Amino acid sequence: MVEIKPEVNNRRATDKQFTLLCIDDETANLKVLASIFKENYKVVVCKQAKQGLKIALDILPDLILLDVVMPECSGFELIQQLKKEPSIKHIPVIFITGLQSAEDEQKGLNLGACDYIQKPFNSGIVRARVNTHLEIIRQRQLLERFAHFDSLTEVPNRRKWQIDSESQWIFAREHQEPLVLGIIDIDFFKRYNDSYGHQQGDIVLRKVANSIRRVLFDVGGEIYRCGGEEFYFYIPVVKGTRVEAVLADCSDAVSAMGIQHMSSEASTILTVSIGAIQVLPQAKYNIEQVIAQADDKLYSVKQSTRNAVHFEHFVDVNESGTSQLIRV
Numbered sequence: 001m002v003e004i005k006p007e008v009n010n011r012r013a014t015d016k017q018f019t020l021l022c023i024d025d026e027t028a029n030l031k032v033l034a035s036i037f038k039e040n041y042k043v044v045v046c047k048q049a050k051q052g053l054k055i056a057l058d059i060l061p062d063l064i065l066l067d068v069v070m071p072e073c074s075g076f077e078l079i080q081q082l083k084k085e086p087s088i089k090h091i092p093v094i095f096i097t098g099l100q101s102a103e104d105e106q107k108g109l110n111l112g113a114c115d116y117i118q119k120p121f122n123s124g125i126v127r128a129r130v131n132t133h134l135e136i137i138r139q140r141q142l143l144e145r146f147a148h149f150d151s152l153t154e155v156p157n158r159r160k161w162q163i164d165s166e167s168q169w170i171f172a173r174e175h176q177e178p179l180v181l182g183i184i185d186i187d188f189f190k191r192y193n194d195s196y197g198h199q200q201g202d203i204v205l206r207k208v209a210n211s212i213r214r215v216l217f218d219v220g221g222e223i224y225r226c227g228g229e230e231f232y233f234y235i236p237v238v239k240g241t242r243v244e245a246v247l248a249d250c251s252d253a254v255s256a257m258g259i260q261h262m263s264s265e266a267s268t269i270l271t272v273s274i275g276a277i278q279v280l281p282q283a284k285y286n287i288e289q290v291i292a293q294a295d296d297k298l299y300s301v302k303q304s305t306r307n308a309v310h311f312e313h314f315v316d317v318n319e320s321g322t323s324q325l326i327r328v
């Protein structure tokens with residue numbers, strides 16, 4: 001059983017190991033819940049409702065077990081706050097409470113709880129109910145994985161790009177932070193397939209995607225397979241992000257694998273071309289316009305040497321048709 005302070009920056013829950021957050025003002029109840037679940041799950045306990053909200057935001061648990069009657073903030077109040085937070089509103093909440101009336105149970109469920117367990121509870125029943133909800137979560141995560149990840153390369157797909165690029169865009173706009181959007185394309189990949197076979201081409205696609213993904217991961221970015229051998233990516237630009245260096249690292253990560261490509265005109269090894277645009281998101285333009293410019297940059301690489309990065313700041317074409325460089 002771990003009791004944690006909200007300021008501690010805990011690791012996020014992964015789908016390998018479920019994390020339960022138990023919020024109850026009674027230490028004895030927390031001990032019982034922890035003893036039931038600690039063998040199979042990571043259990044985080046918290047004695048104060050308000051702290052519970054902070055912890056939930058911090059660790060993103062898979063499931064929350066919530067008492068109702070607590071000093072300073074009831075479980076009914078807390079669930080309403082939890083459901084207002086975009087990053088945690090999807091997390092299932094089970095009330096575990098001494099309140100036994102049908103009205104209270106109805107209220108709890110109407111507030112968005114997925115289950116309502118009355119105290120004193122039977123350990124076996126609590127375990128069974130929690131396991132059922134975790135199984136639903138497991139299934140949902142699996143479905144999301146199928147829906148959002150490319151099965152060949154295992155990087156996120158176009159559908160996920162649409163979701164993530166939108167939220168990155170909104171975040172950057174709200175925080176007035178620049179964002180880089182770009183496209184990566186493997187050079188002479190048709191010839192690679194023709195020379196080394198489609199199966200080998202598949203292996204290379206996976207290697208390329210994941211080598212770049214590792215580079216982007218370090219700077220909070222992500223790569224998406226949006227076409228056969230075309231990948232979109234974003235990089236959030238925060239203080240200290242050296243965008244040119246990151247883009248060069250992406251290109252170098254592919255070259256460093258030293259994958260032989262004798263029919264390429266760009267090199268004797270497999271290389272990529274990258275077009276990228278940095279933008280300070282504003283309401284008057286959108287992701288598609290920026291990606292279109294990144295595509296122009298990619299096209300210009302493909303028309304020249306390939307195996308290179310063309311990177312620029314977003315150019316806004318105003319109503320009079322003249323271009324204007326947006327300062328970022």
Ligand SMILES: Nc1nc2c(ncn2[C@@H]2O[C@H](COP(=O)(O)OP(=O)(O)OP(=O)(O)O)[C@@H](O)[C@H]2O)c(=O)[nH]1
Pocket residue numbers: 152185186187188189190191193197198199200201202205227228229302306
């Ligand atoms: N092995 C494999 N090949 C793919 C897959 N998806 C698309 N491709 C191939 O990627 C190649 C893309 O070819 P082109 O669009 O002509 O581009 P390119 O040969 O890379 O030429 P440039 O982009 O101009 O350097 C095609 O031959 C497709 O068959 C895939 O999932 N696996």
